[in-house]
Amino acid sequence: MGEVRATAPELSEEEANLYDRQIRLWGLESQKRLRAVRVLLAGLNGLGAEVTKNLVLAGIKSITLLDHRNVTAEDFSSQFMIGRSDVGKNRAHSSKAYTKNLNPMVEVESEDDELLNKDDEYFRKFDIVCCTASLSTEALTKVNNQCRSLGVKFYCGHVWGLFGYFFSDLIQHSYTQELPTLPGSKGGKAGPSLAKRPKMEDHTSAVVQKMMTGVPLSRALQVKAGKAGTGLDRKTSPLFFLLHVLLRFFDKHHVDACEADREELQKLRDQVTSDLAVDKERLPDHRFDTIAREMCATCAVVGGVLAQDIIKVASCKDPPLKNFFLFDGIECCGLQENIGR
Structure with a gap:
């Protein structure tokens, strides 16, 4: 299926x-x-x-x-x-x-x-x-x-x-997407020069079939710092590291973290960033201010x-x-x- x-x-x-x-x-x-x-x-x-x-x-x-x-x-x-x-x-x-x-x-x-x-x-x-x-x-x-x-x-x-x-x-997920096209344009070729570009009403669209491939959660959570495109890099959001910390807190205590757990979360932050091979400064202390009950x-x-x-x-x-x-x-x-x- x-x-x-x-x-x-x-x-x-x-x-x-x-x-x-x-x-x-x-x-x-x-x-x-x-x-x-x-x-x-x-x-x-x-x-x-x-x-x-x-x-x-x-x-x-x-x-x-x-x-x-x-x-x-x-x-x-x-x-x-x-x-x-x-x-x-x-x-x-x-x-x-x-x-x-x-x-x-x-x-x-x-x-x-x-x-x-x-x-x-x-x-x-x-x-x-x-x-x-x-x-x-x-x-x-x-x-x-x-x-x-x-x-x-x-x-x-x-x-x-x-x-x-x-x-x-x-x-494996297949889906359709409607993409804008220009009259007479062909895939992979540059469009006309600015002076020759058609008017807005001349724009058309085409429905294309696309495919995307997912990865399991186990693989996604094992990714560490590495080359851009394959590992965690400078563009990776601190929120992703925060997620790691919160998941690890639940794994350890079997309850969700809340406001009272800030000190414990900071300790886990140090462990998580070390395991992921990223600087702990990537997840500053103020990020834990958002954590509370649902x-x-x-x-x-x-x-x-x-x-x-x-x-x-x-x-x-x-x-x-x-x-x-x-x-x-x-x-x-x-x-x-x-x-x-």
Whole structure:
């Protein structure tokens, strides 16, 4: 299942009316492909809720909500699908009704189980797996490798305060892209001189087929400093090193880092930068000021970009991000890093 399903079902009249605005935005064929895609969303925290909302409103075929954790008071700071009466109940089951009400045409299932308990037969039921749960690096890479072996596209992401990220492994992904062309121009040749260039209305476009290759999370996280284009270099964002530190903190303590862990994070920073063969000054102390518990505003941004990327992949239209998206809430800036290419 290396490619999202090529055979897309016809839309009913009711579906065509419901998705009319989206059809005009990205086309009928893209919407039909989207209506064939089955997604597994593991981790109904704030980020997971945002991704779920956007995918269901876009009109995928089905989504399965998977979470073994119960609702706590802490969830109310970012998870909008649950109510006060849900405290102590399973997060996936408690989020199902809200999700279903967003778009009754999307099939919604919920399961109370851990992602690591699932076998190959289970993952084969999906086209895309998205994990927003708090998991160790070992667990994330295990699930990623499991999905990759089955041809199932994989996403994972998380939010800490004003910082958030997501990673994608699309294996082999084919998509179409509309590119501007000039009348009479040929690929690889320079356009006409400025004086002879056609008017704006003479510009045309052509739809081209493109292919991109993903890399597994294990490979991306093993990349160290090296020659530009193959390793971490001066252009690599400090946010990527911050992500390494936060993942390592969870691996060590089995809980997400928060404001009280600044001193421990600084110690891990020294270890991480040494392991990656980069100067520790590449990750200055002030970067840890953004780290806190999950915040709804950051979840909205990261979840929106993550869902949009999944929609691009599902519809096979336009290039998706590759392969890390990193968001800095202080600068209100998101960027992508192509690591391990």
